[in-house]
Amino acid sequence: MQLLSVSGCGRRLELGSGWNGPGLADNLEKILAQISSTGKESGPLTFSENGLDRHDALVASSILEIIRAAQAQGLEVQFETLPDSIRKLIGLALAVPPREPESHQRDNLFTVIGKKSLRILQGSRHFFEFAGELTYSFGRLVRGKARFRREDFWLTLQSCGVGALPIVALISILVGVILGFVGAVQLRKFGATIYMIDLVGLAVARELGCIMAGIIMSGRTGAAFAAQIGSMNVNQEVDALETLGISPMEFLVLPRALSMILMMPLLTLFADALGFFGGFIVALPMGISPGEFWYQLTESLSLQHISIGILKSFFFGIIVASAGCYYGLRSGRSSSAVGEAATKAVVAGITWIIVLDAAFAFVLEAMGW
Amino acid sequence: MENEHIEVRDLTMAYGDFVLMRDLNFTIRKGEVFIIMGGSGCGKSTLMRHLIGLKDPAAGDIYYNGESFISASADQRELMLRRFGVMYQSGALWSSLTLAENVGLPLVQFSSFSKRQIRSIVSYKLSIVGLAGFEEFYPAEISGGMAKRAGVARALALDPEVLYLDEPSAGLDPLSARRLDDTILELRNSLGMTIVVVTHELESIFQIGDNSVFLDVDTRTQAATGNPRELRDSCPDEKIRNFLSRGELGAGKPPE
Ligand SMILES: Nc1ncnc2c1ncn2[C@@H]1O[C@H](COP(=O)(O)OP(=O)(O)O)[C@@H](O)[C@H]1O
Ligand SMILES: [Mg+2]
Numbered sequence: 001m002q003l004l005s006v007s008g009c010g011r012r013l014e015l016g017s018g019w020n021g022p023g024l025a026d027n028l029e030k031i032l033a034q035i036s037s038t039g040k041e042s043g044p045l046t047f048s049e050n051g052l053d054r055h056d057a058l059v060a061s062s063i064l065e066i067i068r069a070a071q072a073q074g075l076e077v078q079f080e081t082l083p084d085s086i087r088k089l090i091g092l093a094l095a096v097p098p099r100e101p102e103s104h105q106r107d108n109l110f111t112v113i114g115k116k117s118l119r120i121l122q123g124s125r126h127f128f129e130f131a132g133e134l135t136y137s138f139g140r141l142v143r144g145k146a147r148f149r150r151e152d153f154w155l156t157l158q159s160c161g162v163g164a165l166p167i168v169a170l171i172s173i174l175v176g177v178i179l180g181f182v183g184a185v186q187l188r189k190f191g192a193t194i195y196m197i198d199l200v201g202l203a204v205a206r207e208l209g210c211i212m213a214g215i216i217m218s219g220r221t222g223a224a225f226a227a228q229i230g231s232m233n234v235n236q237e238v239d240a241l242e243t244l245g246i247s248p249m250e251f252l253v254l255p256r257a258l259s260m261i262l263m264m265p266l267l268t269l270f271a272d273a274l275g276f277f278g279g280f281i282v283a284l285p286m287g288i289s290p291g292e293f294w295y296q297l298t299e300s301l302s303l304q305h306i307s308i309g310i311l312k313s314f315f316f317g318i319i320v321a322s323a324g325c326y327y328g329l330r331s332g333r334s335s336s337a338v339g340e341a342a343t344k345a346v347v348a349g350i351t352w353i354i355v356l357d358a359a360f361a362f363v364l365e366a367m368g369w
Numbered sequence: 370m371e372n373e374h375i376e377v378r379d380l381t382m383a384y385g386d387f388v389l390m391r392d393l394n395f396t397i398r399k400g401e402v403f404i405i406m407g408g409s410g411c412g413k414s415t416l417m418r419h420l421i422g423l424k425d426p427a428a429g430d431i432y433y434n435g436e437s438f439i440s441a442s443a444d445q446r447e448l449m450l451r452r453f454g455v456m457y458q459s460g461a462l463w464s465s466l467t468l469a470e471n472v473g474l475p476l477v478q479f480s481s482f483s484k485r486q487i488r489s490i491v492s493y494k495l496s497i498v499g500l501a502g503f504e505e506f507y508p509a510e511i512s513g514g515m516a517k518r519a520g521v522a523r524a525l526a527l528d529p530e531v532l533y534l535d536e537p538s539a540g541l542d543p544l545s546a547r548r549l550d551d552t553i554l555e556l557r558n559s560l561g562m563t564i565v566v567v568t569h570e571l572e573s574i575f576q577i578g579d580n581s582v583f584l585d586v587d588t589r590t591q592a593a594t595g596n597p598r599e600l601r602d603s604c605p606d607e608k609i610r611n612f613l614s615r616g617e618l619g620a621g622k623p624p625e
Contacts, residue, residue, distance in 0.1 A: 028489075057528050058486055061493030085559045092497055092552055099502030234464065234509075333509035336465035 013047045013066065028062050035069045044076035049083045060086055064093055130249075130326050134257065137250045141258070146250045153255035160221050161263040165270065167220065171212055172204075172271040176278020179203055184286050193286050197293055198300040200279030205305040209272040211357060213264060214316035218349030222324035225256050226345035229328025230338035238329065248329065257321040264317030265310045272309060304369065312360055316353050323349040373435070374399040374563045375420065375531065380429035382415050388427070388589065389415055395582045395594045400561045402553060402577045404597060406569055406612075407584030413567045414458055416584070417535055420565065421455055422446060433531075451479060454529030458536050458567075460516035462508040468495065468519050469504035475526040494522040499548055514541040518549065525556070532556065532564045538573055546570065550577050571613065575601070583609050 013031070035045075045067075063086060067077050079087060107115065140146040183196035229252055232238050238248050276297060283293050324345045331341035375397040382389045389412040397403045405413050418424040420431060422438065431438040433449055441449060462471050472491045476482055482490065495501055498518040508516055517537060524532055534553070538546040550573045556562045568574060574581065578597040585592035585608070593600055593609050601613035 057490045057493065058482065061486075061489040064493045064496060065489055088555045089497060089559055092499075092548070092555060093493060093501070094496070095548070096496070096499040096501060098496070101502060101505070334464035334507060 013045065013063075028065065031066055032069050035066065035073060035075070038070075038073060038075065040074045042075075044078050045070045046078045047081040047083070060089060064090055067094065068098075126330065127326060130329075131322070133247075133249045134253060134322065137247065137254050138257075140250065141254060146254055147246055148251045148255050152251075153259060156256050157259040157263065159224070160217065160259045161266065164217060164220060164263075164267060168213055168216055168267055168271050169274050171216060172209065172274040173278040173281070175208055175212055176200055176204060176275035176280075177282055178278075179208070179275075180279035180282035184282060188286070194288060194292065194296055196286070197279060197283060197288070197296040201276060201297050201301045202305060204275035204279070205272055205301055205309050207309070207357065209275055210264075210268045210309045210313040210316060211353065212275075213267040213271045213313060214320060214353040215350055217260070217264065217267065217317075218320045218323070218353065219346050221260070222320040222345045222349045223342040225321065225324030226328040226331070226342040227338055229253075229325055230331035230341040233329065233331050234333050234335070234338060253321075253325040253329070256325055257318065260317040260321035261314060262317075264313040264320075268309055268313035269306075272306065308360075308364065308369065312357060315356055319352045319356065320349045323352065372399040373397075374433070375565075376432040376435075377420075378430050378432070380416075380419065380431065381427045382412060382419055382424075383427040384415075390584060390589055390591070391428075392590050393429070393582070393584075395591065397563060397565060397580070399563055400557060401579040402557055402564045402566060404574050404578040404581035405565065405567045405584070406574060406581055406597075408586050408612075409569070411584045411586035413584060414535055417455075417533055417565070417567055421453055421533055422450060451527065452530040453533060454524030454527065454531070455533045456517070456520040456524045456535060456537060458539075460508070460513070460520040462516055462519055462523070464508050467505050467507055468500065468511070468522075471508070471519060472523045472526050475523070479527060490526075491522075494525050495519070497525070497552060498522045499545065514545055517541065518545065521549070521552075528560070530563060532562050534564065535567045536569075537566065538568060538570050546573065549573075553577050574613070583612070 047063075063082070067090065070077050079091065082090060137146055180196055180200045183199040184193055187193050187195050187199075229238070229248075232252070238252070241248050241251055280290070280293055284290075288296075327341040327345040327348070331337050373396050377393050377395050377397075380393040381391040382393075393416070405416055407413055415424065419426055426439065430440070436445070436449075438446070438449060462468070463474070466474065469488070469491050472494050473487050476487045476490060480487075492501065492504060495503060498521050500515060500518055500522065503511065503515070503519075508519070511519065517540060521534065521537060524534070532553075537553075538549055541549060553564055553566065554577055557564055566573075566577070574597045581594065581597045581600065582591050583593045583600070584590075592606055593604055595604070597613060600609055602610075604610050604613075
């Protein structure tokens, strides 16, 4: 069917039954192609209605495209020839000229690398700013000037403390059991089963207690911080705080960081104790009596080992809270950006916990602790 | 009557024990613009949530073309829902999708159009609400009024039989609000859509409203139904005449 015909006074578009048929898309491309090869001199674009009863969205949208193409070509369009049912809506659609899309220039490889490095540099600058501001708010806290709601602080304290006990307990006991079991099986070959207690004790006290607590808190609470603050960012709640002259750093970040720093050492102690208990569960069937277990544990462990774990947990707490709050505050303004922020907070939290732990291992080794 | 589209019968709305409105009775005819009005917080949005099935009534029933909406089976209900287009009070655009994807999602899910055709329809719908060329913008990158208009475009995506608009012109500049009113009238005139609008912009109530219901927060029920211009001029209830004319004095001289 010929939809676009040349008549005496220019181009004429037949709006017929073919428009509702499945062939519409093909026809549309053909018509657009014809129009784009038409010059001004061929006269105005007119429409003639031929069996188009009730139009659907596709008809209207196609006509709109055709008219836009014709206008781009400089053709005059005779709107009054459009069927009544479409004319006014098309008029509304054309009333506001389309916004010009910004021209996107393609970057070459060097620009891409350059932009990327700049972004990384800027990212680390942002992070140092964040760290600086956080330190400064701690200073204000010490001087009693920080502004935040005490209720928020108690609530986060509860969720990072008591709320985390069950999961920390479960993981710590299981890690103690696994470690004890693996150790016992190996050491039994040398008749030194009893030394599994040293293994469990040292490993849990120095490394695993605080790392487990840190990783659990990163996944549990760090992600929650990022999601809470991120969604506040989406709703402009953070902006609302800032315009009131309330620093989000003090109001949102400080209570969270403080609870984390206070609770991580306690959680680590708790994880240590339950890790030992896990080892104890394995030791009993290996023929080690409770008395022997206790003696060997206190013999192998000194306060120094425990306090190394506690010291590290303090830093892990700072890492988890900062990662959560930092990515939350910097999150984009959409639901998927909030999810991304939570993911980044967890990944960064765990990564930095492990990196810092390795650094501690080197330093402590060098110091002979 | 033949052209009754939506009927609300003895509807009581409640949140738990808190009864918001009771004994609502009104009829919305096919192809009319129906206004739900009333003071802020009286339950207009809640009434809309009942009409579109987001909330079940405490008592009463709602009929679409004579079929009960409340006691419809899940399948029937889904079919009925498919014929609604809804713009929520806050816009409720999906924030991680571009405007084109927001408007196109219902088409992708429920129609058999090709990608090319969907692109064409989406840009037509966005053009109708004056957002041509904003296809690739994310909701966070446009203003609140633009988000409302994009919400209208999304509500129009499936060419609904009933269009629900919750305070469409709140937060729009006068020109855009006027344009939106024109669009609403045009959708009614050329497509015969039934359009239910929650609003208290008096100017647009009088310009577009064929019929209305007035919810009274004090008596917790509907105070009047009828054509808003007639209500303003001859409603026996003084409260309603007040509501409908007080703003008018501020907006300009009341036409006789
Ligand atoms: N989820 C809810 N639970 C309890 N009460 C609600 C809920 N949503 C709204 N309300 C109450 O219902 C009333 C009407 O709300 P709404 O329908 O949003 O009013 P409006 O007429 O301004 O649109 C308000 O008093 C509000 O407090
Ligand atoms: Mg409302």
